[in-house]
Amino acid sequence: MSPLVLTLPVALLAGAWLAAWIDRLAPALWGGRAAGPLAPLRDGAALLARPNATTEAPDRLTRWLAPGTYLVLAAAGLSVVPLAPGVAAVDSPVGIVVWGACEALTVVAVFLHGWSPNSPFPLIGAYRYTAIGLPVMLPSMFVLIAAALPAESLSLIAVVEAQREVWNLVRQPIGLPLFLIVGLTLTLRGPFDFADGADIAGGTSAEESGPGRALWQLARLTMLTAFSAMAATAFLGGPLGPGLPAPMWLALKTVAVMLLTILACHALARTVPSRMLHLLWVAALPLSFLHLALAGWVAL
Amino acid sequence: MTLVSIIALGLFAVWTGWRVFVVDSMVRASFSLMLSFLCTGGIALILHADYLGAATVFMMAVEMMVMAIFMVMFMMNPAGLNPMKMVHQERLSILMGALAFGVFVGAVLRSDLPDAPVAADRPATFDLGTELLGPSMLIFETAGVTLLAAMVAAVVLSSRTGRYGEADAGARPPGLTEGGDPAGRQPEEGGHHHHHH
Numbered sequence: 001m002s003p004l005v006l007t008l009p010v011a012l013l014a015g016a017w018l019a020a021w022i023d024r025l026a027p028a029l030w031g032g033r034a035a036g037p038l039a040p041l042r043d044g045a046a047l048l049a050r051p052n053a054t055t056e057a058p059d060r061l062t063r064w065l066a067p068g069t070y071l072v073l074a075a076a077g078l079s080v081v082p083l084a085p086g087v088a089a090v091d092s093p094v095g096i097v098v099w100g101a102c103e104a105l106t107v108v109a110v111f112l113h114g115w116s117p118n119s120p121f122p123l124i125g126a127y128r129y130t131a132i133g134l135p136v137m138l139p140s141m142f143v144l145i146a147a148a149l150p151a152e153s154l155s156l157i158a159v160v161e162a163q164r165e166v167w168n169l170v171r172q173p174i175g176l177p178l179f180l181i182v183g184l185t186l187t188l189r190g191p192f193d194f195a196d197g198a199d200i201a202g203g204t205s206a207e208e209s210g211p212g213r214a215l216w217q218l219a220r221l222t223m224l225t226a227f228s229a230m231a232a233t234a235f236l237g238g239p240l241g242p243g244l245p246a247p248m249w250l251a252l253k254t255v256a257v258m259l260l261t262i263l264a265c266h267a268l269a270r271t272v273p274s275r276m277l278h279l280l281w282v283a284a285l286p287l288s289f290l291h292l293a294l295a296g297w298v299a300l
Numbered sequence: 301m302t303l304v305s306i307i308a309l310g311l312f313a314v315w316t317g318w319r320v321f322v323v324d325s326m327v328r329a330s331f332s333l334m335l336s337f338l339c340t341g342g343i344a345l346i347l348h349a350d351y352l353g354a355a356t357v358f359m360m361a362v363e364m365m366v367m368a369i370f371m372v373m374f375m376m377n378p379a380g381l382n383p384m385k386m387v388h389q390e391r392l393s394i395l396m397g398a399l400a401f402g403v404f405v406g407a408v409l410r411s412d413l414p415d416a417p418v419a420a421d422r423p424a425t426f427d428l429g430t431e432l433l434g435p436s437m438l439i440f441e442t443a444g445v446t447l448l449a450a451m452v453a454a455v456v457l458s459s460r461t462g463r464y465g466e467a468d469a470g471a472r473p474p475g476l477t478e479g480g481d482p483a484g485r486q487p488e489e490g491g492h493h494h495h496h497h
Contacts, residue, residue, distance in 0.1 A: 059328075097354040104361035108331065111365060115327055130369060137362060154351070 004089040008075050015225025016218055017041070019258055026266040047214040055207050059116040066113035067212065070219035073109065077102040078226040082157050084239050084246035095156035096144045099230055103140055106186050106223065107133040110195050113216065114204030125203025128273045129195035133185055135280040136192070139288035140182040143175050146295035147234040156233055163237040172295045176235045178288055183227040183261050187220050190265030194273055228257040306343050313339035321386050326371035329386060334364035351425060 020040030028034035080095035082088040092098050107130060114126025148154050150171060151162035159168075169176055184192040196203040205216055232238055232253035241249035271279075316336040320329045337360035345353035387393065418424065432440055460467045473482045 092350060092354075094350045094354050097351060097358060101354050101358040101361065104358045104365075108334070108361050108365050111368070112327075112331065127369070130365060134362065134365065 002089060002091075004083060004087070005079065007083070008078055008089060011229075012075060012078060012222040012225055015228070015254070015258070016221035018255065019221045019224045019262065020044075020217075022259060022262050023265075026262055029266070044214055044218070047209075047217070048211055050210040052212050053207055053209040055117045055119050058118050062112045062116040063212070066109050066116060067215040067219050069109040070106065070113070071215070071222055073102045073106050074219065074222040074226040077223075078229055080156055081226075081229045081233050081250070082160050082238055083250060085160060086157055088157060091157065092155065094154040096148050096154045096159070096234075099156075100137075100141060100144060102226075103182065103186060104137060107137070110188065110204060114195060117207040119207045121201045121206040122204045124200050125195045125197070125206070128197075128200075129188070129204070131273060132192060132194045132276055132280065135277065135285070136182055136185045139178050139280075139284045142288040142292045143178045143182070144234065146172055146175055146292045149295050149299040152299075156238075160233060160238040160240060163240060167235065167237045169235040171298050172235070172291065174287065174291050175295070176231065178284065178291060179231050179234065180261060180264060181284060183224070183231060183257075184265060186227055187224040187261070189220075189224075189261065191268040191270045192276075193265075193270060194276070197270065199270075224258060224261060225254070228254045228261065231257045302346055305346055309339040309342045309346075313337075313343075324386060327368050330364045330368035330371060333367075334360050337364070349424075 017040055020043075021035075021037050024035035024039050077099050079090040080088055080092050080098050088095070090098075110133065111126045111130050114122040114124075114129065116122075147168050148159055150168065151158040153159070153162075162168075181192065184190055188195045194203075196205045200206070202208075205213060208216055229250065232250060236253045236257070237249075238253070239246035239250040241252075244252075270276075313336045316332045316339070319332040320336070323329050323332060338357055341353045341356035341360065343353075344356060347353075475482055
């Protein structure tokens with residue numbers, strides 16, 4: 001661990017604000033109204049001014065632990081991302097596995113967020129999300145293992161080094177689209193928002209208001225930031241690039257992945273959970289097997 | 301510092317492990333157990349077994365999530381929020397627990413533990429890989445393929461749709477009393493189509 005850990009809160013907050021703003025710009029693509037850069041801050045402040053909602057016999061500890069854990073997981077995931085070649089806030093020799101652990105614990109955090117208010121809609125959201133979130137973990141693991149193959153190491157610093165000649169995006173073209181599914185699931189977005197969907201009155205957040213809701217939304221946005229940085233590192237060469245300083249390249253690529261994720265979130269429709277579950281097991285999983293086999297063949 | 305963290309994590313692991321039997325809900329029990337395992341993962345991380353530590357966290361998160369769902373599904377405790385008793389056969393369990401504890405402590409005290417520290421440049425992961433894919437390969441591969449086959453078979457058996465149609469087609473739920481009417485919603489009698497004039 002190094003003093004670079006102090007950059008994490010700054011990066012996460014800046015990323016969360018930017019993501020929230022892009023989210024409010026996206027409707028302009030379909031003829032809606034775009035909002036200014038201050039809109040997310042205004043909305044956040046309005047949420048903070050409202051009182052917290054209470055439910056009958058909730059699990060109070062878990063109700064606060066869930067959004068807090070989500071936020072911490074985003075920070076932990078981002079901490080292993082190299083900011084410059086050879087430099088990361090936490091230089092873990094198994095950075096990819098650490099990120100995988102953050103992904104798995106995210107499913108737990110979202111489930112507990114829906115379970116703890118003791119209310120039907122949040123609970124339905126929690127169950128739906130878990131049913132989709134667990135099978136998404138499998139393609140995620142194969143995609144991450146494939147990204148580690150050319151580096152012959154689970155360290156993200158080595159994964160970046162291995163992309164000096166050519167990015168993983170070129171070597172493993174279906175890796176990023178598959179990983180995008182993981183990102184949409186981790187951040188409860190668009191076609192994979194089975195937790196907080198409008199069709200079940202806000203799902204796990206249905207009973208949330210005030211600071212509790214603000215914390216949950218912030219955690220979702222920070223997780224989007226961490227995911228974008230991880231995808232940029234695994235597929236777009238992370239901080240590598242000519243001219244600009246290395247952290248700038250990482251920031252630019254992170255924003256590019258973030259734009260792509262938010263676009264997918266707004267452009268793609270959500271299907272029913274059972275059909276999505278079918279698609280995940282029957283299409284996404286074999287595709288990720290194929291991806292891993294191809295990546296292994298290319299790496300050899 | 302290392303020792304203090306290990307002791308703290310160990311104590312937290314024991315406490316959360318004890319909580320599993322005290323809390324009154326399957327969901328709380330599952331995630332207490334998960335916390336206990338996460339502490340073990342943390343201890344592995346502190347001891348520089350990086351991969352084992354991170355993999356423990358990853359596997360236990362998924363495993364306990366699956367367990368929580370199935371426990372709630374099969375227990376008469378919808379949603380796992382209603383209070384329920386978490387222990388049964390207490391006397392036998394206490395006896396067995398004390399016995400197992402005694403045996404393990406005896407085994408630890410009686411065995412000759414190595415105290416030579418492993419050299420920092422020893423490729424431990426590489427050695428483990430050589431062991432897994434060398435002399436023990438047949439055992440691990442056999443176990444792996446057997447487990448995979450069992451998983452596929454379990455999914456096939458539990459799947460509702462299959463080669464011979466819906467698995468529950470024509471199934472009748474058991475009666476509430478012996479030989480009584482089937483429980484649950486009754487299918488509507490005969491009238492497929494009502495004529496309206």
